[in-house]
Amino acid sequence: MQEVTENKEFTPNIVAFCCNWCSYAGADLAGSSRMTYPANVKIIRVPCSCRVNPTFILKAYQQGADGVIICGCHPGDCHYVTGNYYTRRRIALLFSMLNYMGIEKERTRLEWVSAAEGQKFSAVMNDFVKTITELGENKRLTDLRVKEGE
């Protein structure tokens, strides 16, 4: 198994959490405007960026994600008034923890993307994929337990 992945050109696996009101709609707009970004970004819809529990992010790394991006409404524009302020603080705390765990800070990103910013969404994703590709595979937190079917 190990060998195969190393020989293949590295394509990162990226989890994107998008809030329903701004960023998910921004991603929709990127799509309807036919803007491209790599296929390795997969979006999970959450009502608000503040629904993203830092443990979801850790779980993603544990399951082999190479990068995690959280997208929410711009500060001041949160559909739920103050949700993204909580996100901002929580992620700031998470950064210091990830750093401590030896997971590069660049693997996790927080971005504000409005429903009108399809262009920004695709630009952010392109840039993020580039960053993660350069960083290489995330091996730090991979789950070493025996997996189903192994």
Added chain:
Amino acid sequence: MQRIGVFICWCGSNIAATVDVKRVAETIKSEPGVVFAENYQYMCSENGQQLIKQAIREHNLTGIVVGACSPRMHEVTFRKAAEEAGLNPYMVEIANIREHCSWIHKDMEEATEKAVILVRTAIAKVKLNAPLTAGESPVTKRALVIGGGIAGIQAALDIAEAGFKVDIVEKNATIGGRMAQLDKTFPTLDCSACILTPKMVDCAQHENIDILSYSEVEDVKGFVGNFHVKIRRKARYVDETKCTGCKLCMEKCPSKKGLNEFNMNLNTRTAIHIPFAQAIPNVAVIDSTQCLKFKTGKCGICQKFCEVGAIDFTQQDTFVERQYGAIVVATGFKPIALDNFNEFGYADNKDVITSLELERLMNAAGPTNGVLLRPSDGQHPHVVTFIQCVGSRDTSGCGKPYCSKICCMYTAKHAMMIREKYPDTEVHVFYIDVRTPGKNYDEFHRRAVEQYGVDYIKGMVGKVYNENGKLMVQGANLIDNEQVTIESDLVVLATAIEPEPSVRKVATLLTASIDTNNFLTESHAKLRPVESPTAGVYLAGVCQGPKDIPETVSQASACAAKVIGLLVKDKLKTNPCVAMPDEMMCNGCSQCANVCAYGAITYLDKEFRIGGGKTEIRRVASVNPAVCQGCGACTVTCPSGAMDLKGFSSKQIMSEVDAICKK
């Protein structure tokens, strides 16, 4: 055992051109739990929906995944279809394989692979979905309006006209608000009282409106459709039901030295008084801090003269409790205090006044009967200088960072009114910028300059000082690049406005949010400008942000439309995707309630069995599903992991993460 059905849409060629839809359906068929997978040209079409319904019935599906366009497009459509086939509508998940896949990727192989993963992710989630039912809560068909200025009056009239009961709670002895104090109003220069007082009378006479003047909201419980409000009716020492407003008491009252707030303290009034001639209700009130009966125990003259026996010195504050379906906040504003602006000499010179004071000095019912006279010596001023932006657009911390919006227009109004009435008077205006957007507004300002010869000087004023009885206004003229000093008889400060301070208490009671300047925040600055983030609470007038009368009235009517839209409903359907605590895990720590922007979380003392036939009482969080908006802030804050969000549970999201990361 889960029986999942998967439906892959081609969306014509929108999906099918880049995603091999047939292969997706084939691959997915072998996923554990999937008992049916099909692809079709247009799933959202009548036939497509039929296909889904039939499959649900025939295969006894427990959940479905539709791989199609964004859930923002057709989630509702497919939920409805599921419901029609007897499946709970919340057992439906959408895999967005159009906007998030076929439209952004060009390579068929890549896009197909991704589509499979997205569908798998949705399957992982739907397996953990639970049937949800939208709750229902009844609606009390009565509205409360807090604040009886023009905003509150307009909102109340519109709601009442639609056939619903409305109560106006006004803290002052009369409704009318600031507009009642104005003389003429821009941009048409019609008399304020002439357009306001008929509306006040309409309120008093409307069978659906109940005016609770001299009252304040004391406590609010409940939620949209079901607010329970306690109102304090302050003792006015005059029986409202008996007083006829004859004013005989005012003639006889010996205590005449109270400052007349309505006239901005420019003259005095008696202890028992009616704020102004057209007050609604037209009922006297006793200022107990001034009344001799209260201060010395002697007097009671008004009581002797009152023919209807309305005076009651023993009156106490009383409380009324009522139920409301909706609440409109319309608490308005006040001009800021000028303590931080000594340079303008407001405290030291009687002839330095605020614009609102000028309104009273120009008003026929004001302290000078409408003759413009200097407060210091009662002389007619020959040179009047206006200073704009006093405390507005001030980032130094002394004033307010925002633009008060109305001052440019009312200063132009004042300047014109003075020039019109007293053509021999020179009028100067110091300004930073003239901001007059609005229908016929810029024309209005130009009229002041071009037709009325008002001297506009671009520049700030550094100092106002008294020299031999003249007010010297020293400032910059930025256009001519020179310092100027204008010898004036009267100086008028266009003072910044701020929300009425009691709004803080009101906002706290309603869990409505306020911004750093104490203005109430709307739910969405652009799309929901009259709704507060707290469901069932609406905002009208200056309490939400600086605005003039036309804007205030528009906003109030918009509020009324929203309120009526709510009150016509017999029951409210509530979003079932709300937070819910696991009571066995909750330790009642309050962290969730602290982050809830809606005040949806309260605490209950509940009895739990702890084994051995014993029970214990524990404090646990309780979410009101009618108030919770389902953001999930509380779920992440909860230190014990007791709080979860229906429809977006931690388990569901974790399973999505798993599905995406699975290699």
